[in-house]
Amino acid sequence: MWCFSLQRRSLHSSLCLMKKTKSKTPAEQRWMQRQLKDPYVKASHQQHFRCRSAFKLLEIDDKFRILKPGYSVVDCGAAPGAWSQVAVQRVNSAGTAASACDASDPDLPRGTVIGIDLLNIPPLDGAHFLPSHDVTDLATHAKLLELLPHSRAHVVLSDMAPNASGFRDMDHEKLILMCLSLIDLAGKILQPGGSLLCKYWDGILAHELQDKLSAVFGSVRTLKPNASRKDSAERYFLAGMYRKQEKRL
Ligand code: SAM
Numbered sequence: 001m002w003c004f005s006l007q008r009r010s011l012h013s014s015l016c017l018m019k020k021t022k023s024k025t026p027a028e029q030r031w032m033q034r035q036l037k038d039p040y041v042k043a044s045h046q047q048h049f050r051c052r053s054a055f056k057l058l059e060i061d062d063k064f065r066i067l068k069p070g071y072s073v074v075d076c077g078a079a080p081g082a083w084s085q086v087a088v089q090r091v092n093s094a095g096t097a098a099s100a101c102d103a104s105d106p107d108l109p110r111g112t113v114i115g116i117d118l119l120n121i122p123p124l125d126g127a128h129f130l131p132s133h134d135v136t137d138l139a140t141h142a143k144l145l146e147l148l149p150h151s152r153a154h155v156v157l158s159d160m161a162p163n164a165s166g167f168r169d170m171d172h173e174k175l176i177l178m179c180l181s182l183i184d185l186a187g188k189i190l191q192p193g194g195s196l197l198c199k200y201w202d203g204i205l206a207h208e209l210q211d212k213l214s215a216v217f218g219s220v221r222t223l224k225p226n227a228s229r230k231d232s233a234e235r236y237f238l239a240g241m242y243r244k245q246e247k248r249l
Contacts, residue, residue, distance in 0.1 A: 040227050044082070050122075051082035053159060055227035056236075057197075058086055064221075064238060066195045067091050070109030072153045074144060074189065075127075076135040076182065076198075077160025078115030084127045087113045087157065094126025114147055116140060135160060136181040141188050152191040158182055158198040168233070172203030179209050179237075183216065186242060194242040201233040213239045 024032065035041050040052040047054075061067050067090035075084045088094050091111025096104045113127040121129040128147060133140045135158070145151045162174045179198045186196055196217065200206060213220045218241025228234045 049082045049085055050080040052227065054082035054086050056159075056225040057083045057157070059225040059227055060197065060223060060236065060238065061086070061090060064240075066155055066197065066238070066240070068111075068154075069097055070111050071155055072112040072148050073114070073155045073157060074148070074153045074185075075113060075115040076156065076158035076185075077117055078127075078129065079117035079119040079121045079131070081115065081121050081124050081127070081129075083157055083159055084113055084115040084121075084124055084129075087111075087155075088124060088126035096126070112147075112149055114144060116144075135185070136178065141185055144185075144189055148189060151189065153189045154191060154194050156182060156186055156190055156194070156196045156198075158196075161199065161201075168201075169203060172201045172233070173205060175199070175201050176203075176205040176209050180212060183212055186216070190242050192242055194240075196239045196242070197236055198239075199234060199236050202235050203233065206235070210237065213237055217242055 038052065040055045044050075044052045044054060049055075067073065067087055069090075069092040071091040073087045073091055073093075075087055078084050089097060091097075091113060092108045093111045093113045095106075095110055097108050098104055114130065115121055115124075115127050116130045116133045116135050118132065118134060120131045123129065130140065130143060133143070144153075158179065160175070160178055162171065162178065164171050179200050182196060182198055186194070190196065196213070200209060210220055210222070217239035219239065221238045221240075223236040223238055224234075225236070228236075
């Protein structure tokens with residue numbers, strides 16, 4: 001929630017933040033200074049995104065075109081909702097997507113966006129949120145099957161991350177396990193030919209995840225978008241051309 005509460009503020013309130021840094025610990029002050037200088041934070045204010053992470057998905061989708069009008073998308077770890085904002089625009093789930101002439105096009109098909117998080121997610125036109133839901137929970141999978149049109153998603157997105165403990169290997173392993181659970185979820189809801197984009201923190205188990213993805217997807221790419229901080233272990237796997245037969249609950 002940190003990025004939502006910070007980024008809802010305008011640039012004007014960034015100045016207030018600077019004043020407040022005086023009462024913060026040195027680590028908090030460094031974090032705030034970094035936020036204030038970050039061009040993606042500024043751009044997210046200007047473009048009304050809830051979080052700078054929107055630019056990671058925009059960059060990936062501009063290059064690989066995984067989100068198309070009419071698609072059904074499941075956004076795992078959706079809070080505060082910036083990826084869902086991007087998905088709503090790109091799949092036209094609010095009916096506001098523009099065509100080449102830059103006006104909303106009533107002929108574009110309407111998609112579906114379902115966002116899931118352990119936390120609360122402020123409402124968003126065009127998205128159906130499942131707050132207080134665990135993506136790894138079978139009850140959440142069952143709910144998705146009910147909510148998705150024809151019980152099928154074209155794309156599963158995951159920017160999920162556990163609370164970092166500070167122990168790099170442990171955090172890496174925890175996130176890899178969460179990503180592996182997405183392969184089970186894909187088996188239930190992802191339609192053949194569909195895509196899975198998932199964040200992981202790089203480490204020794206990354207190859208294991210990559211191998212498991214390669215077993216059920218026709219292509220698996222490793223991505224490090226420009227908007228992902230250079231000094232972080234954050235990476236994304238973009239797996240496309242899903243080919244496994246679907247499994248039911
Ligand atoms: N993509 C989001 C956006 O653009 O607004 C930011 C996601 S944030 C980096 C990671 C989120 O994953 C957190 O909100 C956290 O609560 C969520 N998360 C972690 N484990 C989860 C789980 N098992 N089920 C659902 N959400 C989870």
